[in-house]
Amino acid sequence: MPSAIDDSNPHPRLSRKGSITKSSIDGITSHSILSAKSATCAVSCVSLYSHVIDMMLAKGREMTSAPNTADLFAISLAVTITAPEKRPFPARLTQSMVLEAGAGTQACRHGQRELSARRAVSDCIVVVNFKTYQTAHGASAEELARVMSGIDTEARLVAAVSALDLSAVVTAAPDLEVWCQHLDPVGFGSNTGWMHPETAIERGASGTLINHAEHKVSIEHVAMLLDQVPEGFEVCACAADIDEAMALAALVPNYVAVEPPELIGGDVSVTSADPGIVSGTAAAVREVSEEVGILCGAGVKTGADVAKAIELGTIGVLLASGVTKAADPGAALSGLTSEL
Numbered sequence: 001m002p003s004a005i006d007d008s009n010p011h012p013r014l015s016r017k018g019s020i021t022k023s024s025i026d027g028i029t030s031h032s033i034l035s036a037k038s039a040t041c042a043v044s045c046v047s048l049y050s051h052v053i054d055m056m057l058a059k060g061r062e063m064t065s066a067p068n069t070a071d072l073f074a075i076s077l078a079v080t081i082t083a084p085e086k087r088p089f090p091a092r093l094t095q096s097m098v099l100e101a102g103a104g105t106q107a108c109r110h111g112q113r114e115l116s117a118r119r120a121v122s123d124c125i126v127v128v129n130f131k132t133y134q135t136a137h138g139a140s141a142e143e144l145a146r147v148m149s150g151i152d153t154e155a156r157l158v159a160a161v162s163a164l165d166l167s168a169v170v171t172a173a174p175d176l177e178v179w180c181q182h183l184d185p186v187g188f189g190s191n192t193g194w195m196h197p198e199t200a201i202e203r204g205a206s207g208t209l210i211n212h213a214e215h216k217v218s219i220e221h222v223a224m225l226l227d228q229v230p231e232g233f234e235v236c237a238c239a240a241d242i243d244e245a246m247a248l249a250a251l252v253p254n255y256v257a258v259e260p261p262e263l264i265g266g267d268v269s270v271t272s273a274d275p276g277i278v279s280g281t282a283a284a285v286r287e288v289s290e291e292v293g294i295l296c297g298a299g300v301k302t303g304a305d306v307a308k309a310i311e312l313g314t315i316g317v318l319l320a321s322g323v324t325k326a327a328d329p330g331a332a333l334s335g336l337t338s339e340l
Protein backbone atom coordinates (compact mmCIF):
# COMPACT_ATOMS: atom_id res chain seq x y z
CA MET A 1 0.00 0.00 0.00
CA PRO A 2 1.36 3.46 -0.78
CA SER A 3 2.84 5.09 2.29
CA ALA A 4 2.65 8.72 1.22
CA ILE A 5 -0.74 10.20 0.49
CA ASP A 6 -1.32 13.51 -1.25
CA ASP A 7 -1.98 16.42 1.12
CA SER A 8 -5.26 17.10 -0.61
CA ASN A 9 -6.55 13.77 0.64
CA PRO A 10 -9.84 14.56 2.39
CA HIS A 11 -9.59 11.48 4.57
CA PRO A 12 -7.37 12.28 7.52
CA ARG A 13 -7.01 8.64 8.53
CA LEU A 14 -4.85 8.17 5.49
CA SER A 15 -2.55 11.09 6.13
CA ARG A 16 -0.62 9.26 8.79
CA LYS A 17 3.09 9.91 8.79
CA GLY A 18 4.13 7.37 11.37
CA SER A 19 2.97 5.06 14.05
CA ILE A 20 3.31 4.41 17.73
CA THR A 21 5.85 1.66 17.88
CA LYS A 22 5.23 -1.55 19.71
CA SER A 23 7.93 -0.70 22.22
CA SER A 24 6.18 2.55 23.02
CA ILE A 25 3.16 0.75 24.36
CA ASP A 26 4.95 -0.78 27.29
CA GLY A 27 6.65 -3.41 25.22
CA ILE A 28 3.47 -5.40 24.69
CA THR A 29 3.06 -6.30 21.05
CA SER A 30 -0.04 -6.92 19.00
CA HIS A 31 1.16 -10.49 18.57
CA SER A 32 1.16 -11.03 22.30
CA ILE A 33 -2.23 -9.39 22.55
CA LEU A 34 -3.73 -11.61 19.90
CA SER A 35 -2.37 -14.66 21.61
CA ALA A 36 -3.59 -13.53 25.01
CA LYS A 37 -6.35 -15.99 25.65
CA SER A 38 -6.28 -16.36 29.42
CA ALA A 39 -8.37 -14.22 31.70
CA THR A 40 -5.24 -12.73 33.19
CA CYS A 41 -3.96 -11.64 29.84
CA ALA A 42 -7.37 -10.29 28.94
CA VAL A 43 -7.27 -7.98 31.93
CA SER A 44 -3.85 -6.79 30.79
CA CYS A 45 -5.28 -6.11 27.36
CA VAL A 46 -8.05 -3.99 28.82
CA SER A 47 -5.65 -1.88 30.83
CA LEU A 48 -3.25 -1.64 27.92
CA TYR A 49 -6.08 -0.53 25.72
CA SER A 50 -7.03 2.22 28.15
CA HIS A 51 -3.42 3.24 28.56
CA VAL A 52 -2.78 3.56 24.84
CA ILE A 53 -5.93 5.49 24.11
CA ASP A 54 -5.46 7.79 27.09
CA MET A 55 -1.91 8.45 26.02
CA MET A 56 -3.09 9.34 22.54
CA LEU A 57 -5.83 11.62 23.77
CA ALA A 58 -3.50 13.33 26.25
CA LYS A 59 -1.14 14.23 23.43
CA GLY A 60 -3.98 15.63 21.36
CA ARG A 61 -3.01 18.05 18.64
CA GLU A 62 0.68 17.89 19.45
CA MET A 63 0.79 14.33 18.31
CA THR A 64 2.64 14.04 15.05
CA SER A 65 2.23 10.34 14.64
CA ALA A 66 -0.83 8.17 14.58
CA PRO A 67 -1.42 4.80 16.20
CA ASN A 68 -0.67 1.64 14.38
CA THR A 69 -4.03 0.37 13.24
CA ALA A 70 -3.01 -3.25 13.56
CA ASP A 71 -2.02 -2.76 17.19
CA LEU A 72 -5.18 -0.91 18.04
CA PHE A 73 -7.26 -3.43 16.19
CA ALA A 74 -5.65 -6.22 18.18
CA ILE A 75 -6.40 -4.43 21.41
CA SER A 76 -9.94 -3.73 20.28
CA LEU A 77 -10.50 -7.33 19.36
CA ALA A 78 -9.19 -8.56 22.69
CA VAL A 79 -11.43 -6.12 24.52
CA THR A 80 -14.44 -6.93 22.35
CA ILE A 81 -14.15 -10.60 23.07
CA THR A 82 -13.08 -10.52 26.69
CA ALA A 83 -14.66 -7.36 28.06
CA PRO A 84 -17.47 -6.15 25.80
CA GLU A 85 -18.51 -3.50 28.29
CA LYS A 86 -15.21 -1.74 27.50
CA ARG A 87 -15.80 -1.56 23.79
CA PRO A 88 -15.91 2.12 22.86
CA PHE A 89 -12.95 1.61 20.54
CA PRO A 90 -14.21 3.20 17.36
CA ALA A 91 -15.40 6.39 19.03
CA ARG A 92 -12.23 6.77 21.03
CA LEU A 93 -10.05 6.01 18.07
CA THR A 94 -12.00 8.52 16.03
CA GLN A 95 -11.56 11.14 18.71
CA SER A 96 -7.82 10.64 18.67
CA MET A 97 -7.71 10.80 14.91
CA VAL A 98 -9.67 14.03 14.82
CA LEU A 99 -7.32 15.52 17.38
CA GLU A 100 -4.39 14.41 15.34
CA ALA A 101 -5.71 15.85 12.12
CA GLY A 102 -6.81 19.15 13.56
CA ALA A 103 -9.83 21.32 12.80
CA GLY A 104 -11.89 20.90 9.70
CA THR A 105 -11.43 17.17 9.40
CA GLN A 106 -14.10 15.03 7.92
CA ALA A 107 -15.51 12.69 10.53
CA CYS A 108 -14.58 9.16 9.66
CA ARG A 109 -17.08 6.41 9.16
CA HIS A 110 -16.55 4.72 12.49
CA GLY A 111 -17.07 7.96 14.32
CA GLN A 112 -20.22 8.73 12.44
CA ARG A 113 -21.66 5.35 13.11
CA GLU A 114 -21.11 5.78 16.82
CA LEU A 115 -23.11 8.97 16.77
CA SER A 116 -25.97 8.03 14.54
CA ALA A 117 -28.49 5.25 14.60
CA ARG A 118 -27.66 2.76 11.91
CA ARG A 119 -30.12 1.26 9.54
CA ALA A 120 -31.26 -2.11 10.75
CA VAL A 121 -29.83 -4.84 8.59
CA SER A 122 -32.92 -6.99 8.34
CA ASP A 123 -33.67 -7.29 4.63
CA CYS A 124 -32.62 -10.45 2.91
CA ILE A 125 -29.77 -9.65 0.55
CA VAL A 126 -28.48 -11.59 -2.44
CA VAL A 127 -25.12 -10.33 -3.69
CA VAL A 128 -24.10 -11.56 -7.12
CA ASN A 129 -20.37 -11.33 -7.65
CA PHE A 130 -19.68 -10.93 -11.35
CA LYS A 131 -15.95 -11.68 -10.78
CA THR A 132 -14.32 -11.70 -14.24
CA TYR A 133 -16.66 -14.26 -15.70
CA GLN A 134 -16.91 -13.86 -19.45
CA THR A 135 -20.67 -13.99 -19.11
CA ALA A 136 -20.58 -11.08 -16.66
CA HIS A 137 -18.11 -8.60 -18.11
CA GLY A 138 -18.41 -5.79 -20.63
CA ALA A 139 -21.71 -5.82 -22.50
CA SER A 140 -22.66 -9.07 -20.76
CA ALA A 141 -22.28 -7.35 -17.38
CA GLU A 142 -24.69 -4.65 -18.50
CA GLU A 143 -27.16 -7.25 -19.72
CA LEU A 144 -26.92 -9.27 -16.50
CA ALA A 145 -27.46 -6.10 -14.48
CA ARG A 146 -30.59 -5.35 -16.50
CA VAL A 147 -31.84 -8.87 -15.83
CA MET A 148 -31.20 -8.46 -12.11
CA SER A 149 -33.02 -5.17 -12.17
CA GLY A 150 -36.08 -6.83 -13.65
CA ILE A 151 -36.41 -9.57 -11.03
CA ASP A 152 -39.60 -9.23 -9.02
CA THR A 153 -38.57 -9.85 -5.42
CA GLU A 154 -38.66 -8.29 -1.99
CA ALA A 155 -35.04 -9.31 -1.46
CA ARG A 156 -32.25 -6.83 -2.10
CA LEU A 157 -30.29 -7.81 -5.17
CA VAL A 158 -26.79 -6.40 -5.45
CA ALA A 159 -24.34 -6.72 -8.33
CA ALA A 160 -20.65 -6.72 -7.40
CA VAL A 161 -18.97 -5.80 -10.66
CA SER A 162 -15.53 -5.24 -12.11
CA ALA A 163 -14.35 -1.66 -11.65
CA LEU A 164 -13.90 -1.50 -15.40
CA ASP A 165 -17.62 -2.12 -15.88
CA LEU A 166 -18.90 -0.02 -12.98
CA SER A 167 -20.02 3.08 -14.88
CA ALA A 168 -21.55 1.12 -17.73
CA VAL A 169 -23.47 -1.16 -15.38
CA VAL A 170 -24.80 1.74 -13.33
CA THR A 171 -25.95 3.43 -16.52
CA ALA A 172 -27.51 0.22 -17.85
CA ALA A 173 -29.38 -0.57 -14.63
CA PRO A 174 -29.80 2.67 -12.70
CA ASP A 175 -32.17 1.14 -10.15
CA LEU A 176 -29.88 -1.72 -9.26
CA GLU A 177 -27.50 -1.59 -6.29
CA VAL A 178 -24.00 -1.89 -7.66
CA TRP A 179 -20.93 -2.63 -5.57
CA CYS A 180 -17.24 -2.90 -6.32
CA GLN A 181 -15.42 -6.18 -5.87
CA HIS A 182 -12.51 -4.53 -4.09
CA LEU A 183 -11.30 -1.09 -2.99
CA ASP A 184 -8.07 0.26 -1.55
CA PRO A 185 -7.84 2.81 1.27
CA VAL A 186 -6.11 5.45 -0.83
CA GLY A 187 -6.86 9.09 -1.47
CA PHE A 188 -6.21 11.38 -4.42
CA GLY A 189 -2.57 11.41 -5.42
CA SER A 190 0.19 9.10 -6.55
CA ASN A 191 -1.36 5.70 -6.13
CA THR A 192 -0.90 4.01 -9.49
CA GLY A 193 -3.26 1.15 -10.09
CA TRP A 194 -5.01 1.31 -6.74
CA MET A 195 -8.78 1.31 -6.46
CA HIS A 196 -9.81 4.73 -5.23
CA PRO A 197 -13.05 4.72 -3.17
CA GLU A 198 -14.12 8.27 -3.98
CA THR A 199 -13.94 7.64 -7.70
CA ALA A 200 -15.96 4.45 -7.26
CA ILE A 201 -18.61 6.38 -5.34
CA GLU A 202 -18.67 9.10 -7.99
CA ARG A 203 -19.20 6.39 -10.60
CA GLY A 204 -22.20 4.99 -8.76
CA ALA A 205 -20.92 2.29 -6.43
CA SER A 206 -22.95 2.04 -3.23
CA GLY A 207 -20.78 -0.58 -1.57
CA THR A 208 -17.91 -2.98 -1.94
CA LEU A 209 -16.65 -6.42 -1.16
CA ILE A 210 -13.28 -6.56 0.56
CA ASN A 211 -10.90 -9.38 1.45
CA HIS A 212 -12.57 -11.80 -0.93
CA ALA A 213 -10.90 -15.23 -0.98
CA GLU A 214 -9.63 -14.35 -4.45
CA HIS A 215 -8.30 -10.96 -3.38
CA LYS A 216 -7.05 -11.13 0.20
CA VAL A 217 -5.85 -8.05 2.06
CA SER A 218 -4.53 -7.32 5.54
CA ILE A 219 -6.82 -6.59 8.46
CA GLU A 220 -5.32 -3.10 8.51
CA HIS A 221 -6.40 -2.61 4.92
CA VAL A 222 -9.99 -3.44 5.89
CA ALA A 223 -9.88 -1.19 8.95
CA MET A 224 -8.52 1.76 6.99
CA LEU A 225 -11.06 1.28 4.21
CA LEU A 226 -13.90 1.27 6.75
CA ASP A 227 -12.60 4.48 8.22
CA GLN A 228 -12.31 6.12 4.84
CA VAL A 229 -15.64 5.39 3.19
CA PRO A 230 -18.64 7.53 4.12
CA GLU A 231 -21.62 6.45 6.16
CA GLY A 232 -24.13 4.74 3.91
CA PHE A 233 -21.48 3.15 1.71
CA GLU A 234 -21.73 -0.54 2.49
CA VAL A 235 -18.77 -2.81 3.08
CA CYS A 236 -18.99 -6.59 3.01
CA ALA A 237 -15.84 -8.18 4.42
CA CYS A 238 -15.28 -11.76 3.35
CA ALA A 239 -13.93 -14.43 5.66
CA ALA A 240 -12.64 -17.93 5.04
CA ASP A 241 -13.59 -19.26 8.46
CA ILE A 242 -15.14 -18.43 11.81
CA ASP A 243 -11.99 -16.93 13.33
CA GLU A 244 -11.48 -14.56 10.43
CA ALA A 245 -15.16 -13.66 10.50
CA MET A 246 -14.86 -12.71 14.18
CA ALA A 247 -11.77 -10.61 13.56
CA LEU A 248 -13.48 -8.77 10.74
CA ALA A 249 -16.71 -8.34 12.70
CA ALA A 250 -14.76 -6.48 15.38
CA LEU A 251 -14.21 -3.75 12.79
CA VAL A 252 -18.00 -3.45 12.34
CA PRO A 253 -18.39 -3.64 8.58
CA ASN A 254 -21.97 -3.72 7.31
CA TYR A 255 -21.63 -7.40 6.49
CA VAL A 256 -19.31 -10.31 7.06
CA ALA A 257 -19.62 -13.08 4.47
CA VAL A 258 -18.17 -16.47 5.29
CA GLU A 259 -17.03 -18.45 2.25
CA PRO A 260 -14.92 -21.60 2.65
CA PRO A 261 -12.43 -21.21 -0.24
CA GLU A 262 -12.52 -24.89 -1.14
CA LEU A 263 -16.26 -24.72 -1.85
CA ILE A 264 -16.14 -21.60 -4.03
CA GLY A 265 -17.18 -22.31 -7.59
CA GLY A 266 -18.30 -25.81 -6.70
CA ASP A 267 -21.61 -27.56 -7.12
CA VAL A 268 -22.37 -28.14 -3.45
CA SER A 269 -23.62 -25.22 -1.41
CA VAL A 270 -21.81 -24.32 1.79
CA THR A 271 -25.19 -24.61 3.47
CA SER A 272 -25.20 -28.36 2.70
CA ALA A 273 -21.48 -29.11 2.66
CA ASP A 274 -20.66 -27.32 5.89
CA PRO A 275 -23.74 -25.92 7.63
CA GLY A 276 -21.72 -25.71 10.85
CA ILE A 277 -19.44 -23.02 9.50
CA VAL A 278 -22.49 -20.93 8.60
CA SER A 279 -24.30 -21.30 11.92
CA GLY A 280 -20.98 -21.05 13.78
CA THR A 281 -20.08 -17.84 12.01
CA ALA A 282 -23.53 -16.42 12.66
CA ALA A 283 -23.23 -17.14 16.39
CA ALA A 284 -19.63 -15.95 16.65
CA VAL A 285 -20.20 -12.71 14.77
CA ARG A 286 -23.28 -12.01 16.85
CA GLU A 287 -21.12 -12.36 19.96
CA VAL A 288 -18.77 -9.70 18.62
CA SER A 289 -21.32 -7.27 17.22
CA GLU A 290 -25.08 -7.05 16.93
CA GLU A 291 -24.78 -4.61 14.04
CA VAL A 292 -22.96 -6.72 11.50
CA GLY A 293 -25.09 -8.53 8.92
CA ILE A 294 -24.02 -12.10 8.29
CA LEU A 295 -23.87 -13.63 4.83
CA CYS A 296 -22.55 -16.92 3.52
CA GLY A 297 -21.39 -18.03 0.13
CA ALA A 298 -19.74 -20.74 -1.97
CA GLY A 299 -21.72 -23.07 -4.16
CA VAL A 300 -25.05 -21.35 -3.49
CA LYS A 301 -27.33 -21.93 -6.43
CA THR A 302 -30.95 -22.50 -5.45
CA GLY A 303 -33.78 -21.02 -3.48
CA ALA A 304 -33.44 -23.90 -1.04
CA ASP A 305 -29.78 -22.95 -0.49
CA VAL A 306 -30.79 -19.36 0.30
CA ALA A 307 -33.60 -20.48 2.60
CA LYS A 308 -31.18 -22.78 4.42
CA ALA A 309 -28.68 -19.91 4.75
CA ILE A 310 -31.35 -17.82 6.43
CA GLU A 311 -32.33 -20.73 8.67
CA LEU A 312 -28.68 -21.07 9.73
CA GLY A 313 -28.61 -17.48 10.93
CA THR A 314 -27.60 -15.33 7.98
CA ILE A 315 -29.51 -12.55 6.30
CA GLY A 316 -28.49 -13.53 2.81
CA VAL A 317 -25.91 -14.91 0.45
CA LEU A 318 -22.96 -13.97 -1.70
CA LEU A 319 -22.72 -16.01 -4.88
CA ALA A 320 -21.32 -15.99 -8.38
CA SER A 321 -21.39 -19.06 -10.62
CA GLY A 322 -24.97 -19.96 -9.73
CA VAL A 323 -25.96 -16.92 -11.75
CA THR A 324 -23.01 -16.07 -13.98
CA LYS A 325 -22.74 -19.61 -15.35
CA ALA A 326 -26.46 -20.32 -15.49
CA ALA A 327 -28.01 -21.00 -18.88
CA ASP A 328 -30.81 -18.64 -17.89
CA PRO A 329 -29.56 -16.12 -15.32
CA GLY A 330 -33.03 -14.61 -14.91
CA ALA A 331 -34.52 -17.98 -14.01
CA ALA A 332 -31.59 -18.65 -11.67
CA LEU A 333 -32.16 -15.33 -9.89
CA SER A 334 -35.90 -15.94 -9.62
CA GLY A 335 -35.19 -19.37 -8.19
CA LEU A 336 -32.73 -17.98 -5.66
CA THR A 337 -35.33 -15.65 -4.24
CA SER A 338 -38.32 -17.97 -4.62
CA GLU A 339 -38.39 -19.36 -1.08
CA LEU A 340 -38.01 -16.12 0.81
Ligand code: G3P
Binds near residue numbers: 212259319320321322
Ligand atom coordinates in the same frame (compact mmCIF):
# COMPACT_ATOMS: atom_id res chain seq x y z
O1 G3P B 1 -18.14 -14.12 -4.07
C1 G3P B 1 -18.93 -15.25 -4.20
C2 G3P B 1 -18.14 -16.43 -4.51
O2 G3P B 1 -16.88 -16.48 -3.99
C3 G3P B 1 -18.85 -17.70 -4.44
O3 G3P B 1 -18.72 -18.18 -5.70
O4 G3P B 1 -19.34 -19.45 -7.64
O5 G3P B 1 -19.31 -20.53 -5.40
O6 G3P B 1 -21.08 -18.88 -5.94
P1 G3P B 1 -19.68 -19.32 -6.19
